[in-house]
Amino acid sequence: MDVKKQIKSILNQAEVYRSQGLLREARDKYIHAGKMIQKHAGLIRNHKSLLISLNKKISAVKIDLRKMEDAPATKEMPESVQQIIKDHFAFSENEETRELAEALALVRFGQYTRALEDLKGLLKNEQVRAEAAKNIIRCQLTLDAVDEAVQQYRGWMKSETFTTEEAQSLRIFFQNLLDKKGGGIILPEVGAETEPEAEDAPLEMASPSEEAVHPEDLLDISSVGIPLSEGASAGRTRECDVCFQAGNMLNLLLSDRETDVLGILEPNSELEPVEFFSPIAMFEGKARVVSKKKLEAGPKKGDFSVDIQIVGLF
Amino acid sequence: MANINLKNKEIEVKVVYYGPGRGGKTTNLEYIFKTFRKQVTGQMVSAKTEGDRTLFFDFLPMGLGKVKGYDVRVQLYTVPGQVKYASTRKMVLKEVDGVVFVADSLEVRREKNMMSLKDLHQNLKEYGLSIFKIPLVLQYNKRDLSEQGIPLLPISRMESDLNRQLRVPSFPGSAIKGEGVGPTLKACLKLTLQSLKKQMGW
Numbered sequence: 001m002d003v004k005k006q007i008k009s010i011l012n013q014a015e016v017y018r019s020q021g022l023l024r025e026a027r028d029k030y031i032h033a034g035k036m037i038q039k040h041a042g043l044i045r046n047h048k049s050l051l052i053s054l055n056k057k058i059s060a061v062k063i064d065l066r067k068m069e070d071a072p073a074t075k076e077m078p079e080s081v082q083q084i085i086k087d088h089f090a091f092s093e094n095e096e097t098r099e100l101a102e103a104l105a106l107v108r109f110g111q112y113t114r115a116l117e118d119l120k121g122l123l124k125n126e127q128v129r130a131e132a133a134k135n136i137i138r139c140q141l142t143l144d145a146v147d148e149a150v151q152q153y154r155g156w157m158k159s160e161t162f163t164t165e166e167a168q169s170l171r172i173f174f175q176n177l178l179d180k181k182g183g184g185i186i187l188p189e190v191g192a193e194t195e196p197e198a199e200d201a202p203l204e205m206a207s208p209s210e211e212a213v214h215p216e217d218l219l220d221i222s223s224v225g226i227p228l229s230e231g232a233s234a235g236r237t238r239e240c241d242v243c244f245q246a247g248n249m250l251n252l253l254l255s256d257r258e259t260d261v262l263g264i265l266e267p268n269s270e271l272e273p274v275e276f277f278s279p280i281a282m283f284e285g286k287a288r289v290v291s292k293k294k295l296e297a298g299p300k301k302g303d304f305s306v307d308i309q310i311v312g313l314f
Numbered sequence: 315m316a317n318i319n320l321k322n323k324e325i326e327v328k329v330v331y332y333g334p335g336r337g338g339k340t341t342n343l344e345y346i347f348k349t350f351r352k353q354v355t356g357q358m359v360s361a362k363t364e365g366d367r368t369l370f371f372d373f374l375p376m377g378l379g380k381v382k383g384y385d386v387r388v389q390l391y392t393v394p395g396q397v398k399y400a401s402t403r404k405m406v407l408k409e410v411d412g413v414v415f416v417a418d419s420l421e422v423r424r425e426k427n428m429m430s431l432k433d434l435h436q437n438l439k440e441y442g443l444s445i446f447k448i449p450l451v452l453q454y455n456k457r458d459l460s461e462q463g464i465p466l467l468p469i470s471r472m473e474s475d476l477n478r479q480l481r482v483p484s485f486p487g488s489a490i491k492g493e494g495v496g497p498t499l500k501a502c503l504k505l506t507l508q509s510l511k512k513q514m515g516w
Binding site: 075085220 | 335336357359360361363364365366367369370371373389398399400401402405408409420422423440456459462463464465
């Protein structure tokens with residue numbers, strides 16, 4: 001094929017790829033065509049104007065590429081999409097927790113504003129209120145409404161919406177998220193909010209050096225491998241599926257029959273080394289058990305919900 | 315497994331269109347929506363980015379009539395093909411009953427096809443499913459572009475790249491023209507219903 005035909009063919013490919021939205025492929029073909037034009041400039045009469053036109057196209061494609069790459073991973077969707085998410089991605093077999101599962105599905109798809117509305121309605125439901133509260137905080141922090149989340153938390157503590165155990169678990173959860181976000185906000189201990197002198201107390205500031213693993217550094221963890229140190233399975237590693245992840249906080253649901261691993265997962269205990277599995281990588285690190293709670297209702301009644309926090313990676 | 319409502323005698327089957335970004339998954343669903351009016355039972359809903367790329371999924375509900383007295387409903391989904399939406403892809407794949415893998419016939423997309431199939435394999439595995447066992451059909455899309463002088467992968471090469479081990483039904487297609495869309499869907503539904511019958515012991 002002669003050079004002019006080759007260039008024409010490459011440009012044709014670039015145009016088709018661009019029209020298909022295959023921007024990288026289009027860019028590469030434009031660049032390839034440009035190099036050929038430069039190499040055979042003597043054979044092409046209008047090579048200068050062709051190169052100018054090509055450069056404009058390359059710039060335009062690069063802008064589109066950047067827009068695509070910088071596009072947010074999520075955005076608030078119309079009601080019709082949100083309803084499909086609630087109807088088809090909630091995966092709850094239990095009617096009592098169905099509404100929470102629907103709200104969590106919205107959270108997973110980044111529909112934070114709508115999820116917030118639904119979650120706030122669930123605070124009246126004793127069975128799911130603690131989980132709803134954690135996710136309200138999670139949504140507010142994702143929406144950068146830190147002050148609102150702190151005020152909300154203070155309000156809950158004052159109104160005694162939660163049991164002491166729930167409030168403590170909520171404080172640990174919220175504090176972990178705040179630590180990861182930076183800014184040095186330290187929440188008062190549970191009970192402190194009810195004391196009058198603490199009402200207008202300024203929030204304490206932590207030193208930046210206290211920050212743990214940054215959530216943005218973490219991939220989605222699908223399971224964790226916990227080495228067993230006791231019983232018949234000592235020396236083996238038990239792989240547990242991650243039920244839910246918020247930054248470096250992982251929630252595991254474990255059957256009450258899994259006594260070998262449940263024995264290790266006591267609140268405040270350190271786990272080292274722990275294997276973290278994500279769809280694309282496996283890495284080792286250190287984790288701390290934040291809470292362990294027996295489920296009192298629902299199809300998994302009797303099982304344990306365990307929150308662990310990744311505190312370091314090797 | 316499909317969602318079975320014994321009380322209402324309804325079965326909901328989930329079929330997911332998987333494949334690399336810009337490969338034609340949404341175009342397949344759009345054609346089905348336009349063409350299979352009798353079977354389509356609702357609106358096609360798309361969750362897109364500003365740039366018209368699939369952000370979460372496309373959704374299209376269909377009805378297949380009755381099987382053994384059960385009303386069979388099919389939900390067709392697409393996944394976002396872009397690599398960065400890996401977690402969304404995995405979420406959409408949850409509880410899938412059948413898969414249509416839409417491969418891009420463009421020569422320049424060869425590697426993306428293989429990576430996407432590998433991604434499907436991995437995601438299914440994480441849900442305890444096997445790519446070798448799940449009802450799966452391949453579609454080699456964009457065959458029409460050869461008319462415009464665009465280098466395409468020969469079907470034999472695509473078979474060797476993608477279907478050498480799987481040995482599942484495969485169809486050349488042009489979703490934009492509607493070619494191969496119906497046969498692909500029908501083949502996937504046939505396999506999915508066969509699998510369902512087996513699971514139900516029918």
